Amino acid sequence: MEFDLGGLRLTTVFLFALSTCVLVNCSPPAVRRGKASPSLSTALPEHPFALRGARTRIYEIAQVTSRWALDAPSFETLLERAAQGVARELTLKPSGESGLPQGDSLDQAVFAAWNSLPMVTEDDLVERGARSMLESLGDASEYFTRSELRRRTRVDMEATFGLVFARANPLPVVIYVQPGSVAEKAGVQLGDELVEIDGKPASGLGPAELISHLARSVSGPVRLKMLSGPWVTRDIALERSRSPNPMAISCRVLGSNILYIALRELSFDAPGLIRSAASAAGEIGTRVILDLRAVRASGSFESAFAIVDLFVVNGVLGVVEWKTGMEKLVASEHSVLETAALITLVGGETEHGAEVIAAGLQDNRRGTILGTPTAGRVEVGSWQRLGQGDGVYLVTGRFRRADGRSFDKLGVVPDVTLSPATKLLKMQDVPCPGTPDLGASSIDGGVVQAVTLLRVALE
Numbered sequence: 001m002e003f004d005l006g007g008l009r010l011t012t013v014f015l016f017a018l019s020t021c022v023l024v025n026c027s028p029p030a031v032r033r034g035k036a037s038p039s040l041s042t043a044l045p046e047h048p049f050a051l052r053g054a055r056t057r058i059y060e061i062a063q064v065t066s067r068w069a070l071d072a073p074s075f076e077t078l079l080e081r082a083a084q085g086v087a088r089e090l091t092l093k094p095s096g097e098s099g100l101p102q103g104d105s106l107d108q109a110v111f112a113a114w115n116s117l118p119m120v121t122e123d124d125l126v127e128r129g130a131r132s133m134l135e136s137l138g139d140a141s142e143y144f145t146r147s148e149l150r151r152r153t154r155v156d157m158e159a160t161f162g163l164v165f166a167r168a169n170p171l172p173v174v175i176y177v178q179p180g181s182v183a184e185k186a187g188v189q190l191g192d193e194l195v196e197i198d199g200k201p202a203s204g205l206g207p208a209e210l211i212s213h214l215a216r217s218v219s220g221p222v223r224l225k226m227l228s229g230p231w232v233t234r235d236i237a238l239e240r241s242r243s244p245n246p247m248a249i250s251c252r253v254l255g256s257n258i259l260y261i262a263l264r265e266l267s268f269d270a271p272g273l274i275r276s277a278a279s280a281a282g283e284i285g286t287r288v289i290l291d292l293r294a295v296r297a298s299g300s301f302e303s304a305f306a307i308v309d310l311f312v313v314n315g316v317l318g319v320v321e322w323k324t325g326m327e328k329l330v331a332s333e334h335s336v337l338e339t340a341a342l343i344t345l346v347g348g349e350t351e352h353g354a355e356v357i358a359a360g361l362q363d364n365r366r367g368t369i370l371g372t373p374t375a376g377r378v379e380v381g382s383w384q385r386l387g388q389g390d391g392v393y394l395v396t397g398r399f400r401r402a403d404g405r406s407f408d409k410l411g412v413v414p415d416v417t418l419s420p421a422t423k424l425l426k427m428q429d430v431p432c433p434g435t436p437d438l439g440a441s442s443i444d445g446g447v448v449q450a451v452t453l454l455r456v457a458l459e
Helices: 049-068 075-088 104-116 122-135 146-151 182-186 207-216 270-286 301-311 353-363 445-458
Strands: 142-144 163-166 173-177 193-197 222-227 233-238 249-254 258-263 287-291 316-322 325-330 341-346 368-371 379-385 391-400 429-431
Touching: 049 075, 049 104, 049 122, 049 379, 049 391, 075 104, 075 122, 104 122, 122 142, 122 391, 163 207, 173 193, 182 233, 193 207, 207 301, 207 325, 249 270, 258 270, 258 445, 270 287, 270 301, 287 445, 301 316, 301 353, 316 353, 341 353, 341 445, 353 368, 353 391, 368 445
Parallel strands: 258 287, 287 341, 341 368
Antiparallel strands: 142 391, 163 173, 193 222, 222 233, 249 258, 249 429, 316 325, 316 391, 379 391
16 A cells, blocks of 8 residues: 555555555454354355455455554445445345345345346456445545556655555564565565664654654665564665655745745655755745645655654644554754744645645744645545555545644635735746756745735844
8 A cells, every 4th residue: 555645635645555464364254354254155156266256355455444444444344335335236135134144245245246247247346345335434535446556646655765664562564665666675574673763763653753754864874773583683774766856846036035935746855855945045045935835736744744844843743643543743853944934825725745734834833824725635545556456545544733633624724814916026036046947936926925924024
């Protein structure tokens, strides 16, 4: 599963990958459910191989969903909803009226569909059951067939070197290693336990904390001490395999003394690019306008928190709500832009990771948030690729404010509302020192009002 921050549906950012047999009990369904369940040979007499395959795949989707989807009901309830989806087009009775024990109605629906629809395939049965199951959650969770999944843009896991951890007791454990990633090439293996990260004990660290640490390392190696067996420890160094993407931000100097940074993409290197631009600008870098109105609806939530960390010292950057509980992310003890005067521009198109940035800055009283309310789309999305090339997108978490308040569907309300009648002004507009010239900035009413507010604040 890959955490997708943004429109991802946050599609944010947090990349998540799962290995089914690591995450769920791979024993037979009857054992997993904790009660007697008829075998396929009993429930589906003279069943073809396709029926066994369909049932097994629906069970797998129900297991992954019940364990990781934030709003998922029980495994048994998900099977009932899958049975209803398979039966719906056949005008079969809903599973609750079938008279069969809970769960067995899936067998009945699959068997009836196979006999009633001559052209139905295993994939058809799985698709009907899975879509019904996930649509019932009432959020952005969704099932994707093989062809649909191939058309999806592949999520970039460069921020985390291709690694995903799960919280374990006492050490975090690797639950996914992306094929071809830096981590795989360095020898990290599924099931490895993390003992230390950059010389600090990893015991008790949650997945969001680890991902944030990995993502903040833009240059230089991240050093891991891994436990690969009862007594086998290995030292592994992870280094970036590609250079930062300068297109992640657009940087200009306005009016000769204000640094204007428009965030375009929440890539792993965006925090480092902002840091570098401010440093290269010298004194100008102490007066910043951060524009979050046109961020691509995809990216990584770890980069969002890392950007907040550039401006905040010793505060709570934000909270992530998982199925297993809440996880707080805390700012570093030192911040390169902690004293910079700051105006942050937001609007209705500000969503997912960009909203996390706005909320973190506002909660820590860093500067002024200017604009209109943000979109209120703050879920953490996770991709799970299944064994037959299909997959599911699950809402596995949601971002919350630093004090734990929800802002899902509420968005971030700015400190100052953007005035639609702001008069455009002519001002100097040149590229930032040491950065590529990506063309003139869009000096609209929001930028002009931000410049005015910043100048007033500095008087």
